Amino acid sequence: MDVFEDLKAYIKVIEEPLDVNLEIAHIAYAEAKKSNPRILLFKNPIDKKTNKTYKVPVLMNLFANEEVVEKIFGNHPDVIAKKIEKALKITPAQSVKDKLEMFKFLLDMRKIFPKRTTKKGACQQVEINGLNELPILKTWQKDGGKFITMGQVYTISPDNKEHNVGMYRLQVYNNKTLGMHWQIHKDASGFFNMYKKANKKMPVTIAVGGDPLYSWCATAPLPSGVFELLFYGFIRNQNPRLVKSLTNDIFIPEDADIVIEGFVDPNKEMIEGKFGDHTGYYTQKEPYPFLEVTKITSKKEPVFYATVVGKPPLEDKYMGWATERIFLPLIKMQSPNLLDYKMPENGVFHNLILCKIDPQYPGHSLQIMHSLWGSGQMSFVKHAVFVDKKAPSLTEYKDLAVYVLNRLSKERILISKGVVDALDHSSYEPLVGGKLGVDATGSVVDRKIRLIDDDSLLEKIAQADESVKGLKQYCTNSSNPITVIALKKDKPTKTVFDKIKNLYEFISVVVFVDFEDNNLNNPYMLIWRVVNNIDAEKDVWIEEIIGIDATKKTKDDGFMREWPEDVVCDKDVIYDLKKRGLIDLSEKEIKKFQLL
Numbered sequence: 334m335d336v337f338e339d340l341k342a343y344i345k346v347i348e349e350p351l352d353v354n355l356e357i358a359h360i361a362y363a364e365a366k367k368s369n370p371r372i373l374l375f376k377n378p379i380d381k382k383t384n385k386t387y388k389v390p391v392l393m394n395l396f397a398n399e400e401v402v403e404k405i406f407g408n409h410p411d412v413i414a415k416k417i418e419k420a421l422k423i424t425p426a427q428s429v430k431d432k433l434e435m436f437k438f439l440l441d442m443r444k445i446f447p448k449r450t451t452k453k454g455a456c457q458q459v460e461i462n463g464l465n466e467l468p469i470l471k472t473w474q475k476d477g478g479k480f481i482t483m484g485q486v487y488t489i490s491p492d493n494k495e496h497n498v499g500m501y502r503l504q505v506y507n508n509k510t511l512g513m514h515w516q517i518h519k520d521a522s523g524f525f526n527m528y529k530k531a532n533k534k535m536p537v538t539i540a541v542g543g544d545p546l547y548s549w550c551a552t553a554p555l556p557s558g559v560f561e562l563l564f565y566g567f568i569r570n571q572n573p574r575l576v577k578s579l580t581n582d583i584f585i586p587e588d589a590d591i592v593i594e595g596f597v598d599p600n601k602e603m604i605e606g607k608f609g610d611h612t613g614y615y616t617q618k619e620p621y622p623f624l625e626v627t628k629i630t631s632k633k634e635p636v637f638y639a640t641v642v643g644k645p646p647l648e649d650k651y652m653g654w655a656t657e658r659i660f661l662p663l664i665k666m667q668s669p670n671l672l673d674y675k676m677p678e679n680g681v682f683h684n685l686i687l688c689k690i691d692p693q694y695p696g697h698s699l700q701i702m703h704s705l706w707g708s709g710q711m712s713f714v715k716h717a718v719f720v721d722k723k724a725p726s727l728t729e730y731k732d733l734a735v736y737v738l739n740r741l742s743k744e745r746i747l748i749s750k751g752v753v754d755a756l757d758h759s760s761y762e763p764l765v766g767g768k769l770g771v772d773a774t775g776s777v778v779d780r781k782i783r784l785i786d787d788d789s790l791l792e793k794i795a796q797a798d799e800s801v802k803g804l805k806q807y808c809t810n811s812s813n814p815i816t817v818i819a820l821k822k823d824k825p826t827k828t829v830f831d832k833i834k835n836l837y838e839f840i841s842v843v844v845f846v847d848f849e850d851n852n853l854n855n856p857y858m859l860i861w862r863v864v865n866n867i868d869a870e871k872d873v874w875i876e877e878i879i880g881i882d883a884t885k886k887t888k889d890d891g892f893m894r895e896w897p898e899d900v901v902c903d904k905d906v907i908y909d910l911k912k913r914g915l916i917d918l919s920e921k922e923i924k925k926f927q928l929l
């Protein structure tokens with residue numbers, strides 16, 4: 334099936350030679366900020382540093398928008414979710430019609446299994462000398478180098494019984510060496526540990542491209558032991574066709590554009606990073622295993638798929654949207670009273686989840702919270718807000734916020750601790766951090782504050798502490814308005830909080846942010862910043878006022894890790910591309926999405 338036939342209308346072709354260092358990534362980054370982004374095909378990538386021109390074009394923003402995602406999946410993700418729901422609820426068919434439907438369904442199920450071909454695949458037609466022949470991008474100024482950002486990393490367990498594909502970024506160290514950034518919680522890392530124990534080299538093959546659905550499958554958070562390409566067969570209603578790698582035993586899609594094969598020595602590591610990540614912050618340098626490349630092949634006319642991650646919104650917004658919709662029935666299996674959920678992209682997905690439930694008994698929301706925090710990649714969720722059926726739609730954010738704040742009280746907040754995503758920079762210890770849950774399924778609370786305007790409130794607070802430089806109140810039409818305070822931080826934020834606690838007549842919930850990095854009138858980016866920057870166990874204070882410290886932390890706060898930098902575009906590159914007509918974002922949009 335040629336998905337690209339359906340996608341043609343959404344592709345913008347760019348003929349101008351553009352640099353694989355920043356230029357291509359910055360154009361794609363700017364495109365993703367638009368209300369209806371397109372897929373971009375860069376026909377003539379070059380490396381201005383080495384004067385190299387590449388024969389292979391670069392495709393970016395493949396999951397450009399919701400319409401494109403529907404085309405790639407062949408259906409709206411909700412339709413696929415329904416199909417999954419049906420598969421999970423198979424009951425004995427009663428009528429003849431039911432029996433026929435069931436028969437057709439079971440026939441379709443045969444299509445989920447990968448088929449292996451013994452012939453050479455289309456992806457093995459051309460041999461490529463080394464990684465330097467590929468237009469691999471450097472997406473951010475302070476990145477440790479060039480990275481493959483849309484690689485499907487195929488691995489197998491040492492006993493060859495379990496297969497996995499995951500999308501992990503891959504740093505280019507030289508023509509034949511590639512970093513393997515599979516984080517500690519991910520399936521390939523589990524396989525790696527098995528090879529290490531057995532002291533055996535680990536075969537790995539990376540496929541880039543082919544049917545776009547493979548790339549999404551590589552990101553799908555299926556439980557370990559379930560090969561993600563079964564999902565491909567299920568969604569496409571077509572068996573994935575796989576071919577054996579030429580130098581190891583890993584099978585990969587035969588229609589991939591590019592294939593990189595090799596072995597990882599489990600006893601060797603190299604420093605990986607920095608890398609401007611999808612949290613909108615740089616992830617720090619860390620040791621990771623690496624692949625010694627044994628073979629690179631491609632189709633006759635390959636295309637190199639790449640993505641850029643950074644501050645939201647980006648392509649992963651649309652990939653994540655599909656994941657969110659499709660996984661609803663799977664999450665419901667464990668929590669049947671979960672009606673719906675939303676992971677907003679400015680909550681960087683796992684930093685914020687909004688759940689609508691139909692509670693049946695006291696503590697039901699707490700039960701579901703614990704269930705989420707205990708299952709698979711959902712356990713990375715840091716902040717969970719629960720509402721009931723009467724609440725507005727989960728995407729009507731303004732109304733929803735008021736609904737939640739009208740039901741917020743200290744007793745309805747749960748602070749816990751658990752596993753956090755490897756990329757989380759706010760937890761005081763790596764990989765483990767605070768969790769915050771809000772149960773807003775109850776009745777409206779009896780709380781009223783004395784509302785005064787922002788300037789008058791700022792005056793009162795600035796008198797208490799000079800580091801307070803700005804203030805804005807949100808949701809003043811609710812029982813618990815949120816007061817956001819901008820600090821020029823010169824001491825632990827708790828000191829400032831302690832000084833203003835006596836103002837509980839005027840303040841209910843206060844959120845502190847750094848004055849330099851935030852615009853108090855930009856709620857989209859404020860939410861991004863706040864849920865990124867807090868470890869609820871340490872940074873949330875439930876006292877006369879509820880205090881939230883979303884500032885950068887230092888040793889003075891008892892934070893011993895290095896606080897990462899924000900991901901920003903290179904100003905010269907952005908304005909040069911704007912001058913050349915390759916970026917058409919307005920100054921207002923550049924500011925709104927904090928590009929610089």
Ligand SMILES: Cc1cc2nc3c(=O)[nH]c(=O)nc-3n(C[C@H](O)[C@H](O)[C@H](O)COP(=O)(O)O)c2cc1C
Binds near residue numbers: 498518
């Ligand atoms: C664009 C993009 C880049 C990603 N990069 C990484 C990465 O470098 N390392 C990682 O562990 N996960 C990364 N992920 C998330 C994984 O792909 C995701 O958690 C997936 O479910 C992992 O598969 P696994 O459970 O089979 O290991 C990335 C996701 C996307 C969308």
